[in-house]
Amino acid sequence: MINEKLEKAINEQINKEIFSSYLYLSMASYLADLGLSGFANWMRIQVQEEAAHAMGLYDYLIERGGSVELEAVAKPQTTWNNILHVFEATLEHEQFVTKSLNELADVADEVKDRAAASFLQWYINEQVEEESTAEDIINKLKLIDSDGNALFMLDKDMGARTFVAPVIG
Numbered sequence: 001m002i003n004e005k006l007e008k009a010i011n012e013q014i015n016k017e018i019f020s021s022y023l024y025l026s027m028a029s030y031l032a033d034l035g036l037s038g039f040a041n042w043m044r045i046q047v048q049e050e051a052a053h054a055m056g057l058y059d060y061l062i063e064r065g066g067s068v069e070l071e072a073v074a075k076p077q078t079t080w081n082n083i084l085h086v087f088e089a090t091l092e093h094e095q096f097v098t099k100s101l102n103e104l105a106d107v108a109d110e111v112k113d114r115a116a117a118s119f120l121q122w123y124i125n126e127q128v129e130e131e132s133t134a135e136d137i138i139n140k141l142k143l144i145d146s147d148g149n150a151l152f153m154l155d156k157d158m159g160a161r162t163f164v165a166p167v168i169g
């Protein structure tokens with residue numbers, strides 16, 4: 001049976017992952033409104049990734065004999081200043097999630113649940129890639145600046161992204 005404090009903290013993280021998915025879904029619609037279908041596609045894949053992250057924690061909690069207790073999902077922001085602002089907000093959000101996962105792993109350590117700590121390490125490692133990908137896109141957008149052709153090419157690249165279900169744990 002999983003420790004109650006850890007169960008509560010994992011439930012809170014499930015909510016954050018679902019919110020991430022919801023936030024990126026909102027960003028995808030903003031990007032589609034800008035006519036950037038490739039970027040919108042990229043963000044929609046991100047939506048699926050975040051939903052998979054939430055489900056990984058959901059399944060883990062059940063596997064450990066805990067109970068999933070879903071909370072309300074907050075309304076996400078619906079508009080940004082421009083495309084660069086979208087990815088800066090993405091990076092900021094991922095940094096928030098990284099901090100939250102580190103705190104969650106601290107709870108697992110505190111209650112001496114090594115299995116949970118080991119499981120959560122996958123999520124912490126994943127954040128390195130999540131942050132670095134957002135940084136990479138920000139750098140490209142800064143380089144492109146107002147070059148419409150370069151933005152068109154990048155949008156095409158972003159449109160090629162496909163969903164590969166993450167193997168969690």
Ligand code: OFO
Nearest residue numbers: 020050053097130
């Ligand atoms: Fe779930 O990795 Fe982003 O938030």
